Amino acid sequence: MLELKNITYKIVEHGKEKVILDDISCVFDDKCLTAITGHNGSGKSTLTKIIMGIVKPTRGKIFFDGEDITKLSVDKRAKLGINYAFQQPVTFKGITVKDLIDITTGEENSTDKACEYLSKVGLCARNYLDRDFDKTLSGGEQKRIELALALAKPGKCFIFDEPEAGIDLWSFDKLNNIFDNEKCYIVVSHQERLLKKADKILVMENGKIAKYGEAKTVLKSLGSGYCERLKEGL
Ligand SMILES: Nc1ncnc2c1ncn2[C@@H]1O[C@H](COP(=O)(O)OP(=O)(O)OP(=O)(O)O)[C@@H](O)[C@H]1O
Ligand SMILES: [Mg+2]
DSSP states (O other): OEEEEEEEEEEEETTEEEEEEEEEEEEEOSSEEEEEEESTTSSHHHHHHHHHTSSOOSEEEEEETTEEOTTOOHHHHHHHTEEEEOSSOOOOTTOBHHHHHHHHHTSOOOHHHHHHHHHHTTOOGGGTTTSBSSTTSOHHHHHHHHHHHHHHSOOSEEEEEOTTTTSOHHHHHHHGGGOOSSSEEEEEOOOHHHHHHOSEEEEEETTEEEEEEEHHHHHHHHOTTHHHHHHTTO
């Protein structure tokens, strides 16, 4: 179980204080798919980066299975079982996709095993294993490989920041199956299909939690066409 207590994140911009996250308290349950949604700039990515330790909060505490992890590095959090997939994947020239899968899983994988990870995200795996994980891959391919890597890690809590970004909607509908209710999945998304599949939905607004609860109840309160309105910035 992951618990955030009074998480606040402030920065100073042009000599003025700016509050990015304002006193966020919530619990993410094990065996629960939680979707985080909300307008651009509402603080979703910052919140997930704070959970992973990429950004340190100005105030507040984070507990993972009862342990205070607020001061732990990204590395130590990863060892405890928290995984993260970026909104924008980071690419590496000179490292193949197969190398990355081996590094991620911490073992030399057979071709078949490595292919399994890539097939999960809908890639015809053998075409990709020897490719460098660099900018010669299309945006959608990079994103899918990043998702496969995140899923290949052993762990208890998996955070995905807009897994749909760069992937066409038709393909993303199929990718939705990679998230289930077996572990703690926290997925930032604007996709209605994913919100409907989620157990819980957390809606961010101006750095605060606007709504958080059972998906059905939250979706009802958001009204029909919420995701369309989000995409249009309304
Ligand atoms: N280090 C920083 N310096 C200045 N502004 C920042 C910093 N980090 C975040 N912000 C601002 O905080 C706000 C929230 O950013 P964040 O990336 O968390 O939003 P988001 O909800 O993920 O948006 P999107 O849907 O566009 O991905 C934005 O206005 C962003 O510009
Ligand atoms: Mg974001």
